[in-house]
Each structure stands twice: as C-alpha cells, then as structure tokens.
Amino acid sequence: MRTVHLLLVAIALMSLTSGTMATVVSAQGLLRLNCTSFILYPSKPCDPAICKSSCTNIHHGVGTCRKSSFGCDCEYCPPSSTNST
Missing domain, CATH: 1.20.5 (Single alpha-helices involved in coiled-coils or other helix-helix interfaces)
Structure with a gap:
C-alpha cells in the first residue's frame, strides 16, 4: 500500500x-518553431561579449552563455514569413 x-x-x-x-x-x-540552436566553443569558458558578437556576426543569431559557464548557446530563428496582400 x-x-x-x-x-x-x-x-x-x-x-x-x-x-x-x-x-x-x-x-x-x-x-519557437523553425529555430536552430547549437553550442559555439563547447570546451572553452564563455565570455558574454564574444558569445554575443560571434553568434550575431557568424550565424545572425542570439548568443548567450550557458549555465555551466562553458560554451556559447547560439540560437537562430529565421524571420517569420507573412503574406502581405
């Protein structure tokens, strides 16, 4: 019981x-749908400024440091397509 x-x-x-x-x-x-997320520099300590600029410049995404402080979480979401008439 x-x-x-x-x-x-x-x-x-x-x-x-x-x-x-x-x-x-x-x-x-x-x-979010259609987004791609990947880790930049997985074995290196994350520097927020480098993470943000690398992700933006290379992948046109948003980069944030992971909670483990190693690696940069880079997320790219393509612009939503809207039909304009």
Missing part, C-alpha cells in the same frame, strides 16, 4: 513539474 502512495505522489509531482516547465518555457519564448 505504501508503494502505491509513493507512486501516486511521484506522478503528481511529475505532472506539476511538467506543467510548470511548459509555462516557464513558453513565458521565456524558448519554445
């Missing part, structure tokens, strides 16, 4: 966490 209770608590926590994560991701705008 105790195992069943623990399993139910684990499922409840996972569902709460996944709902919270989806909200966080959509609130930060990280969940």
Whole structure:
C-alpha cells in the first residue's frame, strides 16, 4: 500500500513539474518553431561579449552563455514569413 502512495505522489509531482516547465518555457519564448540552436566553443569558458558578437556576426543569431559557464548557446530563428496582400 505504501508503494502505491509513493507512486501516486511521484506522478503528481511529475505532472506539476511538467506543467510548470511548459509555462516557464513558453513565458521565456524558448519554445519557437523553425529555430536552430547549437553550442559555439563547447570546451572553452564563455565570455558574454564574444558569445554575443560571434553568434550575431557568424550565424545572425542570439548568443548567450550557458549555465555551466562553458560554451556559447547560439540560437537562430529565421524571420517569420507573412503574406502581405
């Protein structure tokens, strides 16, 4: 019986966490279609200025340092195409 209770608590926590994560991701705008994300300089410490300029100049994207402080997370999202009439 105790195992069943623990399993139910684990499922409840996972569902709460996944709902919270989806909200966080959509609130930060990280969940975008047609975007490409890759890591520049994965084994080097990240310098925010170099990361930003390299990503912008080379890939026309937005570069941010990763939480691990190694590598530059470069994300490129192509401009959205809108039909104008």
